[in-house]
Amino acid sequence: MQLPEDLDPELVARLVDSGGGELARRMEIEFLEFGAARSVARMPVEGNRQVVGLLHGGAHLVLGESLGSVSSAIHAGPGRYAVGIEINATHSRSATEGFVVATCEAISLGRTLCTHQTSIRDGSGRLLSTVRMTNLLRDA
Template sequence: MTKLPEHLAPELFDRLIASGGGDLARKLGIEFLELSAEHSVATMPVEGNTQVVGILHGGAHVVLGESLGSISSAIHAGPGRIAVGIEINASHSRSVSSGMVTATCIALNLGRTLATHEIVIRDEQGRRLSTVRMTNFLKDQ
């Protein structure tokens, strides 16, 4: 991402660019493609993020989902407010051992103090690998 996405506070965008989404997201190779409170998209390579039997680690799915859900919630919260995760769950329905996965984050509820997102992670063939649901508490800094 090189330009300021619509609805993204400049200070959040600057922090996102400077940090690459944070140390863990950068280590996992997460790339943010679209960002908004309502709809966000990111990709992550399978290579380097596998567990001992060679498939994408379930925790990597969750990190990808939480990264998108947190940023989308922070965008909704707006300047001077932060999003703090209070609940996350994941259901893994299929495994993958190579390629790139794509996560699509959709807002389920955007309230004044809570934001809930569903993040669906798919393989390169468009098959659903996992579904992550995350709720963030929105508060003043």
């Protein structure tokens, strides 16, 4: 896992100790890179499929929200936290096997709001989903 050097030590401890949270662990999300402007993770399709064998649309949202929330928390900095206030996804194609890779990039990093867009791609680099999330930044 690649972490920025100036990251809040308390946030680092929470990320490392929790593995990104209970749901992220259950879905076997592997965080590869963290930052306010860009974060990357991967997730297996197996274990996250819906009844007809496709990667569940909700799994795309969990992956996008996991990255968007952490990226916003990094931007918020010490003594502040991020709260998701809006999320949406556009699903372009499906995956049935392998891993998906999610790249989360900042659209806007403000003082009170952050918006990130996450592109989720299959092993061949084809776009599966685009997830956009907005977080409200609050003082602790």
